[in-house]
Amino acid sequence: xxxxxxxxxxxxxxxxxxxxxxxxxxxxxxxxxxxxxxxxxxxxxxxxxxxxxxxxxxxxxxxxxxxxxxxxxxxxxxxxxxxxxxxxxxxxxxxxxxxxxxxxxxxxxxxxxxxxxxxxxxxxxxxxxxxxxxxxxxxxxxxxxxxxxxxxxxxxxxxx
Amino acid sequence: xxxxxxxxxxxxxxxxxxxxxxxxxxxxxxxxxxxxxxxxxxxxxxxxxxxxxxxxxxxxxxxxxxxxxxxxxxxxxxxxxxxxxxxxxxxxxxxxxxxxxxxxxxxxxxxxxxxxxxxxxxxxxxxxxxxxxxxxxxxxxxxxxxxxxxxxxxxxxxxxxxxxxxxxxxxxxxxxxxxxxxxxxxxxxxxxxxxxxxxxxxxxxxxxxxxxxxxxxxxxxxxxxxxxxxxxxxxxxxxxxxxxxxxxxxxxxxxxxxxxxxxxxxxxxxxxxxxxxxxxxxxxxxxxxxxxxxxxxxxxxxxxxxxxxxxxxxxxxxxxxxxxxxxxxxxxxxxxxxxxxxxxxxxxxxxxxxxxxxxxxxxxxxxxxxxxxxxxxxxxxxxxxxxxxxxxxxxxxxxxxxxxxxxxxxxxxxxxxxxxxxxxxxxxxxxxxxxxxxxxxxxxxxxxxxxxxxxxxxxxxxxxxxxxxxxxxxxxxxxxxxxxxxxxxxxxxxxxxxxxxxxxxxxxxxxxxxxxxxxxxxxxxxxxxxxxxxxxxxxxxxxxxxxxxxxxxxxxxxxxxxxxxxxxxxxxxxxxxxxxxxxxxxxxxxxxxxxxxxxxxxxxxxxxxxxxxxxxxxxxxxxxxxxxxxxxxxxxxxxxxxxxxxxxxxxxxxxxxxxxxxxxxxxxxxxxxxxxxxxxxxxxxxxxxxxxxxxxxxxxxxxxxxxxxxxxxxxxxxxxxxxxxxxxxxxxxxxxxxxxxxxxxxxxxxxxxxxxxxxxxxxxxxxxx
Numbered sequence: 001x002x003x004x005x006x007x008x009x010x011x012x013x014x015x016x017x018x019x020x021x022x023x024x025x026x027x028x029x030x031x032x033x034x035x036x037x038x039x040x041x042x043x044x045x046x047x048x049x050x051x052x053x054x055x056x057x058x059x060x061x062x063x064x065x066x067x068x069x070x071x072x073x074x075x076x077x078x079x080x081x082x083x084x085x086x087x088x089x090x091x092x093x094x095x096x097x098x099x100x101x102x103x104x105x106x107x108x109x110x111x112x113x114x115x116x117x118x119x120x121x122x123x124x125x126x127x128x129x130x131x132x133x134x135x136x137x138x139x140x141x142x143x144x145x146x147x148x149x150x151x152x153x154x155x156x157x158x159x160x
Numbered sequence: 161x162x163x164x165x166x167x168x169x170x171x172x173x174x175x176x177x178x179x180x181x182x183x184x185x186x187x188x189x190x191x192x193x194x195x196x197x198x199x200x201x202x203x204x205x206x207x208x209x210x211x212x213x214x215x216x217x218x219x220x221x222x223x224x225x226x227x228x229x230x231x232x233x234x235x236x237x238x239x240x241x242x243x244x245x246x247x248x249x250x251x252x253x254x255x256x257x258x259x260x261x262x263x264x265x266x267x268x269x270x271x272x273x274x275x276x277x278x279x280x281x282x283x284x285x286x287x288x289x290x291x292x293x294x295x296x297x298x299x300x301x302x303x304x305x306x307x308x309x310x311x312x313x314x315x316x317x318x319x320x321x322x323x324x325x326x327x328x329x330x331x332x333x334x335x336x337x338x339x340x341x342x343x344x345x346x347x348x349x350x351x352x353x354x355x356x357x358x359x360x361x362x363x364x365x366x367x368x369x370x371x372x373x374x375x376x377x378x379x380x381x382x383x384x385x386x387x388x389x390x391x392x393x394x395x396x397x398x399x400x401x402x403x404x405x406x407x408x409x410x411x412x413x414x415x416x417x418x419x420x421x422x423x424x425x426x427x428x429x430x431x432x433x434x435x436x437x438x439x440x441x442x443x444x445x446x447x448x449x450x451x452x453x454x455x456x457x458x459x460x461x462x463x464x465x466x467x468x469x470x471x472x473x474x475x476x477x478x479x480x481x482x483x484x485x486x487x488x489x490x491x492x493x494x495x496x497x498x499x500x501x502x503x504x505x506x507x508x509x510x511x512x513x514x515x516x517x518x519x520x521x522x523x524x525x526x527x528x529x530x531x532x533x534x535x536x537x538x539x540x541x542x543x544x545x546x547x548x549x550x551x552x553x554x555x556x557x558x559x560x561x562x563x564x565x566x567x568x569x570x571x572x573x574x575x576x577x578x579x580x581x582x583x584x585x586x587x588x589x590x591x592x593x594x595x596x597x598x599x600x601x602x603x604x605x606x607x608x609x610x611x612x613x614x615x616x617x618x619x620x621x622x623x624x625x626x627x628x629x630x631x632x633x634x635x636x637x638x639x640x641x642x643x644x645x646x647x648x649x650x651x652x653x654x655x656x657x658x659x660x661x662x663x664x665x666x667x668x669x670x671x672x673x674x675x676x677x678x679x680x681x682x683x684x685x686x687x688x689x690x691x692x693x694x695x696x697x698x699x700x701x702x703x704x705x706x707x708x709x710x711x712x713x714x715x716x717x718x719x720x721x722x723x724x725x726x727x728x729x730x731x732x733x734x735x736x737x738x739x740x741x742x743x744x745x746x747x748x749x750x751x752x753x754x755x756x757x758x759x760x761x762x763x764x765x766x767x768x769x770x771x772x773x774x775x776x777x778x779x780x781x782x783x784x785x786x787x788x789x790x791x792x793x794x795x796x797x798x799x800x801x802x803x804x805x806x807x808x809x810x811x812x813x814x815x816x817x818x819x820x821x822x823x824x825x826x827x828x829x830x831x832x833x834x835x836x837x838x839x840x841x842x843x844x845x846x847x848x849x850x851x852x853x854x855x856x857x858x859x860x861x862x863x864x865x866x867x868x869x870x871x872x873x874x875x876x877x878x879x880x881x882x883x884x885x886x887x888x889x890x891x892x893x894x895x896x897x898x899x900x901x902x903x904x905x906x907x908x909x910x911x912x913x914x915x916x917x918x919x920x921x922x923x924x925x926x927x928x929x
Contacts, residue, residue: 037193039355041357042853043440046852046854080191094186095182097182097183098823099185100649101355101407102188102405103406105189109190129862133860135853137355138648138823140827140830141826141864145861145864
């Protein structure tokens with residue numbers, strides 16, 4: 001085991017901390033930085049609910065060593081919106097009652113962000129593929145699809 | 161007899177009930193707020209890891225924990241020896257210990273737990289526990305377990321519950337029949353997969369009491385369980401439900417007591433907070449799953465499709481401990497012959513111990529298994545008679561005035577016929593059935609239907625009551641608290657809609673407080689879609705009392721007789737509307753006079769009347785009805801089945817929140833799709849071979865068909881505004897509808913689910929022979 005200096009940016013804020021080689025990104029985010037919005041569901045990369053954005057790409061934070069995030073930009077659910085100003089994706093999830101137990105929702109919202117950042121006009125197939133790595137056991141996914149679709153429309157309208 | 165809802169709730173303008181309002185828990189959830197158990201574990205907590213049995217059935221010869229205790233960093237190791245109270249963690253029968261002592265009955269049973277400030281150290285130390293086993297002969301199927309001379313899982317025999325239904329005379333009924341159809345159907349262990357595995361932590365309080373926080377369905381069940389283990393009075397155990405990341409049943413059974421019980425032992429011994437969260441594998445092995453059933457059916461029918469007699473034999477595998485197996489069996493037994501008017505019925509049902517992992521509560525509670533069998537059987541009958549499956553069902557289905565298998569008279573609150581009609585129309589049934597029948601490519605389409613009934617709430621399964629507390633704060637916020645929990649359903653949020661319309665105060669004044677045994681009375685378990693049906697009635701009671709109190713204050717303020725006061729949208733006025741005061745004025749006035757704006761109330765459902773010998777009588781106070789169609793495409797080269805479209809029509813009595821209701825129906829339908837096609841927890845000699853989400857498949861976004869929800873409203877006698885149970889029913893029908901669609905597509909009857917590509921291909925091969 002060895003220790004390393006990890007410098008990275010999380011939700012726009014620079015951090016420098018010492019981590020072990022084997023420390024997982026999810027543990028550093030949750031335990032060192034106190035960002036509890038990232039959830040752990042299986043620890044084996046099967047459920048996808050620990051997903052965060054690394055340099056704008058969706059990754060499972062339970063399968064990434066923290067040190068792999070060196071010099072990278074991480075976005076977690078805490079970096080998406082606030083109670084005063086929820087992100088349009090968050091508003092759309094609320095509008096559709098798309099969160100039931102809520103455990104997969106941070107990852108679903110980040111997957112939606114990843115998709116809409118790259119593709120502002122997604123088809124239903126695009127939305128299905130963008131969320132296919134994340135298991136939701138409550139909703140049957142349909143209200144989540146609707147929410148992402150609504151968010152796409154709202155975001156386009158807002159950017160005009 | 162109960163009053164009809166129309167009489168209970170005189171025609172009132174509903175402003176909130178029936179509206180698709182936003183859920184009150186949404187904002188925290190979309191922001192990723194730290195609301196779940198593992199988000200709030202105290203900083204100085206010890207972490208537990210569990211030593212579990214590695215064999216399915218054995219005598220324990222020796223438990224040596226000394227090496228684990230001496231491992232650097234380990235603070236304490238606890239086992240049965242450390243239990244001050246009773247070594248028990250059960251949901252119904254006292255057959256399961258918290259920690260095994262001299263015997264293990266399934267692989268994965270807790271034997272001891274190691275605690276350290278570093279969870280990695282605790283985990284490493286579990287490997288140092290030395291458990292010496294003397295293997296015993298084991299039994300892994302319920303049919304074998306019922307044979308004379310089978311290894312005994314428990315001393316009193318392997319059948320832990322049996323039940324029968326006797327209506328009319330089936331032998332006479334079979335004599336009247338022109339055709340007798342027999343079939344045997346099998347269902348798998350289905351794993352609920354709540355996305356948050358079991359988790360809990362316990363804080364020892366200075367006065368010797370403990371505070372437990374966890375991911376749970378039923379706080380008072382946990383309270384009783386922990387009190388027994390610690391030898392405390394129940395009121396010395398405070399249980400708070402954290403936001404719970406899915407449950408579906410098992411979090412009302414043993415695992416919450418297991419997790420919090422083990423943590424509580426460490427907490428009281430060390431006087432430090434102690435936390436335990438299960439890994440996905442521990443969760444999948446440790447908690448209860450849907451019971452596998454073997455179901456044999458024999459049905460007599462006349463040429464015109466009239467059912468004359470139906471016999472059913474059900475055998476369920478409850479695993480090593482009963483859990484709620486006996487209650488699941490009751491529901492399965494009572495619903496075994498489907499939503500049909502049959503003059504002669506004979507059902508025999510057995511719940512059987514094996515050395516598999518435990519089965520217990522899971523959404524649907526016996527309904528999915530028996531409806532899969534009965535609705536497959538109906539299609540086999542239709543095929544043999546050359547009759548359309550819809551026509552056969554319409555001929556025999558329950559309608560007002562018909563009698564169920566238990567001779568319960570079906571009342572006016574039965575919208576089954578409308579569910580079928582609308583599902584048939586939406587699915588384009590008659591046209592597509594004909595069109596698909598003519599298909600002959602390698603990919604063939606099929607359309608199937610299944611129909612159901614589902615007795616609401618507990619009925620014969622327990623005491624059916626709920627308590628609600630409401631309090632109006634000085635600032636006008638109205639707090640509602642109940643021990644009925646939110647774990648995803650949205651039902652507690654809907655209680656606020658019911659309260660708002662009962663009090664005539666706008667919805668945004670209401671706040672849902674978290675369940676906490678220190679601040680609420682027992683409401684029974686949060687299961688069986690009880691929150692709206694039973695909790696909703698308690699809400700109406702309490703909101704009614706509080707609303708009346710506000711009117712009294714308003715009358716005093718306006719110097720008018722109480723009978724003149726009307727309330728509307730947060731304003732109290734006289735009949736001419738000349739004089740009025742606002743809700744806020746009334747609250748301020750009450751506070752200034754020391755009038756407590758606080759009410760509690762308990763609603764208890766009337767008891768059901770029946771003969772326990774023949775199971776004839778009224779078992780449930782109302783029923784939810786439904787019809788589901790599935791359109792599938794079967795690849796005859798690979799055996800793969802894709803579901804393209806489903807129509808889900810349910811008679812829900814009254815939709816309190818249509819948007820949330822759709823979410824329940826869609827979610828249940830997709831869990832049912834998984835049950836039909838891919839979900840099976842596989843045991844090999846008692847060892848689960850797929851205890852992870854890579855090998856146990858659940859539906860992903862790419863498996864989702866178009867789902868058209870149809871809401872039918874025939875008010876029931878029990879629920880508020882006639883509302884019926886909606887959380888559980890949607891998982892009951894998809895498996896039957898999908899296998900019936902497969903049969904329509906390729907002429908293969910899959911009588912064991914899941915209908916995997918292997919099973920479909922094997923059916924096609926047998927067809928060619």
